[in-house]
Amino acid sequence: MTRFAVTLVLALLVAPLATPGAAEEPPTQSEIEEALTCQCGCGLTVHSCNHLQCPSGEPMKDEIRRRLALGESRETILAAFAAKYGEKVLSSPTMRGFNWLAWITPFAVLLVAGTVVVIVVRGRLRHAPAPAPAGTPAPMDPGARARLERALSELDPDA
Amino acid sequence: MIELGRLAVCLALVCSLFAVAASIAGVGWRRADLVRSGENAAFACWALVALATGILLQALLARDFSVEYVASYSSSTLPTHYTVAALWGGQKGSLLFWAFMLTSFTAIVEWQNRQRNRDLMPYVTAVLMVVAAFFLGLVTFVTDPFERLARPAAEGADLNPLLQNYWMMIHPPSLYTGYVSASVPFAFAIAALATGRLGDRWIRTTRRWALFSWFFLSLGNLFGAMWAYEVLGWGGYWAWDPVENAAFMPWLVSTAYLHSVMIQEKKDMLRVWNMVLVLLTFALTIFGTFLTRSGVISSVHSFTQSGLGPFFIAFLLLVLLVSGGLIAYRLPELRTRGTIESFLSREAAFLFNNLILVGIAFAVFWGTVFPVISEWVRGVKITVGPPFFNRVNAPLGVALLFLMGVGPVIAWRRATARNLYRAFAGPVAAGLVAWLVLLLGGMPLGLAQATFALGVFVLGTVVQEFWRGMRARQTLLHERAPTALARVVGKNRRRYGGYVIHVGIVMMFVGIAASSAFRIEAQRTLKPGDVTAVGRYTLRYARIERAEDGHLSTLAAVLDVSTNGQPLTVLRPEKRFYKKPQQPTTEVANRSTLREDLYVVLGSYDEKTQLITILAYVNPLVVWIWIGGLVLTIGTAITVWPSAVERRAPLAAGALEAERA
Numbered sequence: 001m002t003r004f005a006v007t008l009v010l011a012l013l014v015a016p017l018a019t020p021g022a023a024e025e026p027p028t029q030s031e032i033e034e035a036l037t038c039q040c041g042c043g044l045t046v047h048s049c050n051h052l053q054c055p056s057g058e059p060m061k062d063e064i065r066r067r068l069a070l071g072e073s074r075e076t077i078l079a080a081f082a083a084k085y086g087e088k089v090l091s092s093p094t095m096r097g098f099n100w101l102a103w104i105t106p107f108a109v110l111l112v113a114g115t116v117v118v119i120v121v122r123g124r125l126r127h128a129p130a131p132a133p134a135g136t137p138a139p140m141d142p143g144a145r146a147r148l149e150r151a152l153s154e155l156d157p158d159a
Numbered sequence: 160m161i162e163l164g165r166l167a168v169c170l171a172l173v174c175s176l177f178a179v180a181a182s183i184a185g186v187g188w189r190r191a192d193l194v195r196s197g198e199n200a201a202f203a204c205w206a207l208v209a210l211a212t213g214i215l216l217q218a219l220l221a222r223d224f225s226v227e228y229v230a231s232y233s234s235s236t237l238p239t240h241y242t243v244a245a246l247w248g249g250q251k252g253s254l255l256f257w258a259f260m261l262t263s264f265t266a267i268v269e270w271q272n273r274q275r276n277r278d279l280m281p282y283v284t285a286v287l288m289v290v291a292a293f294f295l296g297l298v299t300f301v302t303d304p305f306e307r308l309a310r311p312a313a314e315g316a317d318l319n320p321l322l323q324n325y326w327m328m329i330h331p332p333s334l335y336t337g338y339v340s341a342s343v344p345f346a347f348a349i350a351a352l353a354t355g356r357l358g359d360r361w362i363r364t365t366r367r368w369a370l371f372s373w374f375f376l377s378l379g380n381l382f383g384a385m386w387a388y389e390v391l392g393w394g395g396y397w398a399w400d401p402v403e404n405a406a407f408m409p410w411l412v413s414t415a416y417l418h419s420v421m422i423q424e425k426k427d428m429l430r431v432w433n434m435v436l437v438l439l440t441f442a443l444t445i446f447g448t449f450l451t452r453s454g455v456i457s458s459v460h461s462f463t464q465s466g467l468g469p470f471f472i473a474f475l476l477l478v479l480l481v482s483g484g485l486i487a488y489r490l491p492e493l494r495t496r497g498t499i500e501s502f503l504s505r506e507a508a509f510l511f512n513n514l515i516l517v518g519i520a521f522a523v524f525w526g527t528v529f530p531v532i533s534e535w536v537r538g539v540k541i542t543v544g545p546p547f548f549n550r551v552n553a554p555l556g557v558a559l560l561f562l563m564g565v566g567p568v569i570a571w572r573r574a575t576a577r578n579l580y581r582a583f584a585g586p587v588a589a590g591l592v593a594w595l596v597l598l599l600g601g602m603p604l605g606l607a608q609a610t611f612a613l614g615v616f617v618l619g620t621v622v623q624e625f626w627r628g629m630r631a632r633q634t635l636l637h638e639r640a641p642t643a644l645a646r647v648v649g650k651n652r653r654r655y656g657g658y659v660i661h662v663g664i665v666m667m668f669v670g671i672a673a674s675s676a677f678r679i680e681a682q683r684t685l686k687p688g689d690v691t692a693v694g695r696y697t698l699r700y701a702r703i704e705r706a707e708d709g710h711l712s713t714l715a716a717v718l719d720v721s722t723n724g725q726p727l728t729v730l731r732p733e734k735r736f737y738k739k740p741q742q743p744t745t746e747v748a749n750r751s752t753l754r755e756d757l758y759v760v761l762g763s764y765d766e767k768t769q770l771i772t773i774l775a776y777v778n779p780l781v782v783w784i785w786i787g788g789l790v791l792t793i794g795t796a797i798t799v800w801p802s803a804v805e806r807r808a809p810l811a812a813g814a815l816e817a818e819r820a
Contacts, residue, residue, distance in 0.1 A: 043400060050774055087541050088541055091542055092550075093547065101529075106551055125501070
């Protein structure tokens with residue numbers, strides 16, 4: 001059960017890493033613009049750069065439009081830009097080679113840390129004394145209960 | 160006068176070094192007079208830094224362009240409030256301002272603890288003064304704000320136009336306050352490690368400081384987002400810029416600490432972990448400053464870059480070495496007695512909440528430094544931009560939101576099926592109903608939908624807690640509903656203040672999810688009289704308006720906005736042309752409602768053809784991010800407000816704390 005829950009949680013966490021847009025869906029202009037960094041120095045994606053006569057962003061947007069009209073795929077368009085400007089034009093690391101580390105490391109670290117926590121806690125659970133059996137407490141008269149509540153809230157303000 | 164400022168900084172440095180030496184020697188030789196002397200030196204240090212800061216401020220206000228800093232960051236036409244803000248507008252001034260805040264907090268800590276924590280205070284003084292000495296050393300030897308020009312400038316170069324905004328008055332000071340006050344819990348943690356007094360006294364003493372630091376980090380981040388939204392004009396508020404990340408990371412770790420510290424207080428667990436989080440928060444504040452100053456990673460905050468990076472990295476290494484060494488040394492004594500009894504418990508939920516918060520901090524750190532790693536390893540420059548951070552952090556954020564609902568209401572130790580039903584039946588039902596409504600309303604499956612449904616779930620847990628607390632008092636004490644509600648909050652401020660903070664965070668989550676997933680944007684070129692539609696709005700370009708004063712000239716496009724034929728408002732997106740650093744900037748026009756923002760940017764204007772090009776965005780629910788910030792502020796105020804017991808018997812409480820240690 002625990003293993004299933006852990007697998008499910010991990011699958012849900014890593015699911016968004018799947019490349020957006022299924023293969024049969026043609027890429028959109030804004031999707032490609034989001035995948036490229038504007039080279040004007042604004043530090044934003046081509047889509048977000050708001051310099052309307054941006055000497056970098058505008059020609060890039062035109063080129064994306066042209067390439068999409070020719071029916072080029074997302075990968076082809078991004079590869080063409082990377083060949084022209086260098087890999088730094090891509091707004092996020094590619095999911096291959098050394099760059100895989102960028103994507104996978106945060107989840108791998110989380111997975112390792114989570115596993116360590118689970119193992120340590122389970123180890124301690126085995127050695128922990130069994131909990132006291134739950135019984136039905138005797139009913140308390142309302143006056144005594146009110147006094148107790150008042151005293152407790154005074155004693156432990158941050159409970 | 161300026162020379163007096165420089166002298167004051169030099170003397171402050173001497174005082175800080177003396178305070179370190181006297182405090183350490185006082186402990187070593189068991190001389191209370193030396194310890195007191197160290198504390199007095201810390202007060203003197205604060206007075207001298209305050210004097211130096213005052214002198215630099217006076218030079219700015221007097222437009223003394225013989226001072227290099229004044230000539231570089233102000234001008235004769237710069238409005239007075241921005242001239243004050245110029246104090247932290249440049250690197251030299253901001254470091255002095257940092258030292259001023261640090262020594263001020265040190266003086267407050269010394270005053271608060273003149274009768275308390277006497278065993279810890281020499282170390283606290285020493286640590287805080289080491290940090291102060293580092294900053295004062297930089298100001299004295301490396302980057303002198305009191306440097307005179309060989310020939311006084313006739314006019315100043317002016318403050319960067321992007322900084323001439325009212326957010327400049329509040330965003331940097333808020334962030335600095337958060338950054339700098341993180342030094343106080345750090346100093347107490349080091350003192351606890353050094354003295355071996357590892358109980359929760361240091362935690363109780365710094366509880367409010369930790370919350371204070373976290374609160375100002377929250378505000379600083381939020382104000383930065385508002386600034387970006389209003390000024391940069393790209394329709395968003397968070398670009399995952401390295402310097403934004405630098406401010407976000409300590410906030411995440413500090414948030415983790417504020418949660419895990421409760422586990423230590425209640426269950427005597429996670430002692431090592433809490434130490435690590437406090438030390439990491441402080442280290443991240445120094446790392447953030449390093450990122451801002453070093454220029455090692457390109458950032459929109461590049462106006463603060465300098466060659467100070469190596470000093471910060473050296474100091475950071477020192478901090479990590481000393482802290483790590485002390486933790487390793489005390490490891491046997493830090494072992495905790497308590498243990499988690501079940502994965503279905505509040506302790507476990509808090510543990511996983513910590514894991515996710517620190518996991519997000521690590522993901523942000525990793526994404527921020529990965530370009531540098533890539534360049535080292537492959538020799539290839541790459542970019543790690545918003546798409547990376549959004550895709551990695553969004554699922555973690557949703558998991559965190561889920562735990563935000565679980566943690567506060569699940570039973571301590573071990574939740575039984577009955578506990579779980581009692582705690583979660585209502586909130587889960589509310590979340591499911593919300594999810595179904597969204598699904599039937601046509602919202603596509605995805606993280607935004609999950610965020611809304613989980614948001615309702617969390618709100619459900621909070622409302623249920625308030626309701627049950629109030630009902631219990633009504634039943635037991637026969638109070639009226641408003642009285643019962645006020646008293647249940649008043650008597651459990653930390654708990655209910657925390658719930659209110661959670662409501663604020665949920666609002667932010669919802670605002671971020673909605674504005675990221677359902678934004679409408681349009682770029683239009685219009686001539687006077689043209690009408691265009693953006694979302695449900697109709698925009699009519701009426702005319703251009705111009706204005707000019709000695710400092711800047713503005714060009715505004717007047718846009719009549721209507722919806723369904725009903726006039727709504729007039730928007731005036733502007734271009735501003737500053738005269739000194741002849742630089743155009745954009746002034747966004749924004750009509751903000753609870754439902755959505757209509758956000759318009761004037762991109763260009765052609766004098767001959769009278770054509771304008773505008774970028775218009777409809778950003779749903781953005782205002783809830785800012786309202787969430789307000790709610791968070793209210794929650795924090797409730798949490799830190801002293802309870803009746805604390806107000807009545809502060810000394811008794813202090814004695815109790817000493818006993819507990």
